[in-house]
Amino acid sequence: MGVTAAEVWQALERVMDPEIPVVSVVEMGIVRNVVVDERGVAVTMTPTFAGCPALDVMRRDIEAAVRGLGAACVVQTVLSPPWTTEWISETGREKLRRFGLAPPPRLSGGPADVTFFEPAPCPRCGSTRTQLRNAFGPTLCRMIWYCDDCRDAFEQFKAL
Amino acid sequence: MIAPDLAAPLADRLLALADDELILAHRNSEWAGHAPVLEEDIAFANLALDEMGHAAIWYGLREALTGESADRLIFFRDAGAYRNTQLVELPRGDWAFAMLRQYLFDTAESVRLPQLANSAYRPLAEAAAKIATEERYHLRHSSLWLRRLGLGTAESHARLQAALDVQWPYARQLFTPLPGDAALVEAQFIPDAAALRRAWEGLVRPFLAECALTIPDDALPRRDIPRTEHTEHLMVLLAEMQSVARLDPTAEW
Numbered sequence A: 001m002g003v004t005a006a007e008v009w010q011a012l013e014r015v016m017d018p019e020i021p022v023v024s025v026v027e028m029g030i031v032r033n034v035v036v037d038e039r040g041v042a043v044t045m046t047p048t049f050a051g052c053p054a055l056d057v058m059r060r061d062i063e064a065a066v067r068g069l070g071a072a073c074v075v076q077t078v079l080s081p082p083w084t085t086e087w088i089s090e091t092g093r094e095k096l097r098r099f100g101l102a103p104p105p106r107l108s109g110g111p112a113d114v115t116f117f118e119p120a121p122c123p124r125c126g127s128t129r130t131q132l133r134n135a136f137g138p139t140l141c142r143m144i145w146y147c148d149d150c151r152d153a154f155e156q157f158k159a160l
Numbered sequence B: 001m002i003a004p005d006l007a008a009p010l011a012d013r014l015l016a017l018a019d020d021e022l023i024l025a026h027r028n029s030e031w032a033g034h035a036p037v038l039e040e041d042i043a044f045a046n047l048a049l050d051e052m053g054h055a056a057i058w059y060g061l062r063e064a065l066t067g068e069s070a071d072r073l074i075f076f077r078d079a080g081a082y083r084n085t086q087l088v089e090l091p092r093g094d095w096a097f098a099m100l101r102q103y104l105f106d107t108a109e110s111v112r113l114p115q116l117a118n119s120a121y122r123p124l125a126e127a128a129a130k131i132a133t134e135e136r137y138h139l140r141h142s143s144l145w146l147r148r149l150g151l152g153t154a155e156s157h158a159r160l161q162a163a164l165d166v167q168w169p170y171a172r173q174l175f176t177p178l179p180g181d182a183a184l185v186e187a188q189f190i191p192d193a194a195a196l197r198r199a200w201e202g203l204v205r206p207f208l209a210e211c212a213l214t215i216p217d218d219a220l221p222r223r224d225i226p227r228t229e230h231t232e233h234l235m236v237l238l239a240e241m242q243s244v245a246r247l248d249p250t251a252e253w
Ligand SMILES: [Zn+2]
Pocket: A122, A123, A124, A125, A126, A127, A147, A148, A149, A150, A151
């Protein structure tokens, strides 16, 4: 087997989240582990939102990326520990912002406080004069906000 | 590997968990295009999809035990083989009815899942911990709506109270043990249903009172409905949900 774990990680850096095509599955914290041995490559991934329709696409894209290196690939899905938005990397968060999607609020240790949402800074103008319009959005992972300065809606990645 | 005498009760329990999520997801999906405002259309579609995802997790755990696939179970079982509660199969009703049902279900999940997350059966514990992270958004949503409707206009209050009068007796079925549950409780796979129900009532009763609602008298003699019994509404739901898959059982998509 000629491929190394580092090469696999590199290839996975180019596999994008189909719903947010600027951020890779590695930056999203979806890829949890890569093991290379004589049988091939075993990738462990974890779902973001359990019902996310992009999960199967990501699994296929991950498999295809590893096979593209000429290695056999098995993708295993684990639920534990449950995925959290804290696993999105700094560069991932910056890419989300540039994509127009406010990054998820930081969780200080505990789970997301869903009874109260801090005003999400507008990804266009940085204003915090924003109001939550809907804790649900066009995909499972997004909430809808309104920026009083831009006078336009924007979306934020939901904290999980 | 789990003890053979626990495998069958566990498969039954997982089926009950999965079927509740699936049928509620289906009822919620019926709101697509019908919710009172666009925002709620979006919210209910999300709720339905989340619940579908949770159902898939429970069916998946069951498949690991029995080898039966989710698609097979969902599309080729008749109503009598479904193990959901009657609460989730009742027709979608009006907005107050839908929101109340969601609230009663969400609160039941909010007491059940943290307990299941301590299950001695590790796959169950892991799945429950995962699902709990998402359910909190549902409960926030349905609680806000209950307050809005209960403390809103005379009409919204009347509709919500009417929904509660219908649903309250059904809700207790969420906590009715299955015949095999005792062995699972013994093995610390699942929590005791009576304790769960007490915790749930401790949460729900004061909140419903806060929403200016009166809980119907549950001293009424009413037997525990087993999950093997269904209303005619489930048959109608399944006839629609299963029709395409049954037209061509070998089709792939
Ligand atoms: Zn702005």
